[in-house]
Amino acid sequence: MAVFTEVSESQAAQLMQSLNLGELTELRGIEGGIENTNYFATTTQGDYVLTLFERLTQEQLPFYLFLMKHLAGRGIPVPNPAANRDGDILHTVSGKPAAVVNKLAGRSQLQPQAVHCAAVGDMLARMHLAGADYNRSQPNLRGLPWWNETVPVVLPYLHDAQAALLRSELAYQNHIAASSAYTALPRGPVHADLFRDNVMFDGEQLTGFFDFYFAGVDTWLFDLAVCLNDWCIDLATGLHDAPRAQAMLQAYMAVRPLSAAERALLPALLRAGALRFWISRLWDYHLPREASMLTPHDPAHFERVLRGRIAQAVTL
Secondary structure (H helix, E strand, C coil): CCECCCCCHHHHHHHHHHCCCCCEEEEEECCCCCCCEEEEEEECCCEEEEEECCCCCCCCHHHHHHHHHHHHHCCCCCCCECCCCCCCCCEEECCEEEEEEECCCCECCCCCCHHHHHHHHHHHHHHHHHCCCCCCCCECCCCHHHHHHHHHHHHHHCCHHHHHHHHHHHHHHHHHHCCHHHHCCCEEEECCCCCHHHEEEECCEEEEECCCCCCEEEEHHHHHHHHHHHHCECCCCCCECHHHHHHHHHHHHHHCCCCHHHHHHHHHHHHHHHHHHHHHHHHHHHCCCCCECCCCCCCHHHHHHHHHHHHCCCCC
16 A cells, blocks of 8 residues: 555546545555555545556456445445446556455454454354355466466575475465365355455454455465454464364354364465465565555564464364
8 A cells, every 4th residue: 555656636636536536635555555546535525545557457456346346235344446436446646457345344453352253253254155256257366376486586685594494385375275165165256365454443343354356266264364363363373273263163153153174274274374474474574566655564574473373273
């Protein structure tokens, strides 16, 4: 959510009017994030988020935007893309594909307790079930094929022990993905990036999931693993926090019980989730793009998480 493309107030005002969202009163760039340009746009009708997509294409974007509309229609608290008079929800600003969504109430809970983790687990399971009949399909673009393409690019920046770990874990994940047990895992649309800063709370009440632009069709277990690797981890050490993890898993399984194969593969998918974000943070850190307000995340955090997941397997 850095600013790669500058948007003028007149451009934003024109878009808001075309979407029948009122008169623009304030436009403010959003710091943080590394993929898209984001602005808060306040109008006489309310608060919205304007996103310009820097990497995703016009062909890829309908999957994400219509997924949010599908989930919103099923009662999942997610941003709902605004349509113009012709019903279009994908727009163009400064030559870039763009979307406008309602700003969710609440704020991110960056120091979650077990009650917050339980709320995320419950809503994640509901989201998975609500998206099961979504009629569009697109792979997780940051899945295994991307890992295999990107690891050779980042390896030259690592010292020997890091490079050995990265090669070894990638080989392990390719082995897991080729297994019949993995192939049989339940799958459907996943968020794939549901970190603490992508969920809103009002006190202990979950008010929404947002930033669906890493979503894709993948195993639901991978989505759960990504959540466990952020919400239920000690940020200083990268180590597993059992009480928070138990709260999230129990709440998730109360809505959608895990299969025997999912239970067996949870340790491997926790490692997969850590590997995915270690690779992407290495890529963003060592090969950054220019952007106003861009601050790449430290890759060392997910190296620690991965080492912790290898050393201590989480079992159900």
